[in-house]
Amino acid sequence: METKRLTIGGQAVIEGVMMKSPRWVSTSVRKTSGEIVSKVEAYQSLSSRSRLLRLPIVRGAVNLFEQLFLGIKSLTYSAEVVSSDDETVRDTSNWKFSLSAGLTVVVAFALGLLLFFYLPLVIANHVGAKGSIVFNLVDGLVRLGFFFAYLGMLSLWKEMRRVFEYHGAEHKSIHAYEHGETLDLESVKKYTTRHARCGTSFLLVVMVVSIVVFIFMGRPESVGERLLRLCA
Structure with missing residues (x-):
């Protein structure tokens, strides 16, 4: 039986790409040394958590802002990786960063x-x-x-x-x-x-x-x- 392939989307970031499936987001970035650093995070769309957010038009607006948020987050992460000379990269999963990314999207x-x-x-x-x-x-x-x-x-x-x-x-x-x-x-x-x-x-x-x-x-x-x- 043939396995159904997931729908994959993505976005270019600084020296890398972000790829997203329905449940996961992965961002890979090439450092100045040539090393490729990858980060994988679980993902659940807001529209999958609420029937109200799955309504026509509402779902589209929610998905638009979600993609913008993920894009800003991935771009910021890639900039952190490229500009960092060591293994220390700012945590992009805390609420302060999420708030900052959200305001940037708006x-x-x-x-x-x-x-x-x-x-x-x-x-x-x-x-x-x-x-x-x-x-x-x-x-x-x-x-x-x-x-x-x-x-x-x-x-x-x-x-x-x-x-x-x-x-x-x-x-x-x-x-x-x-x-x-x-x-x-x-x-x-x-x-x-x-x-x-x-x-x-x-x-x-x-x-x-x-x-x-x-x-x-x-x-x-x-x-x-x-x-x-x-x-x-």
Whole structure:
């Protein structure tokens, strides 16, 4: 009887990758010495603990914040490992770190909404775009412009370009796993760096689809209507 393969997701971190299954999270980081340090932690989604958190829309919002939290936590851990010259790495499982990571997620999420959703609305309004279709096209194109400019600026940063390379390696590894290959260099390197479940690609799809959806929602005239659009 064939064993059912787990759904595996992941994220690139500084000099490494984080991989997540439904019950475990593992982060592996390469130190400056070349040694690879790994940390494995048990994981239980909040939506699996409460029927209320499994409701449609609520579940999506909960999962989004969970993934952001895990991402910040793994990035911080990788930075600690890379910058540490000895075996002492700050504990990332205590409540103080969890609180700090949680606040970071909230701030990052708020800044993301401001930059990629609210500011394009303001710009579209100030350039004098008339009518629902034109206004929402300008809003969407500005949003896409910000998104590509953001990725372009990150790629100019040497350290972040390295993270992008690990992002591609993560996709290759998941492809190999999903095709039943052994997870070694020869098996992994033949696969593409693109993956259908990539979170960055999904964000781009959401931005493009939102242009069409928002056209049918009309033009937000007040601050309150703009804030409601952010919730949408």
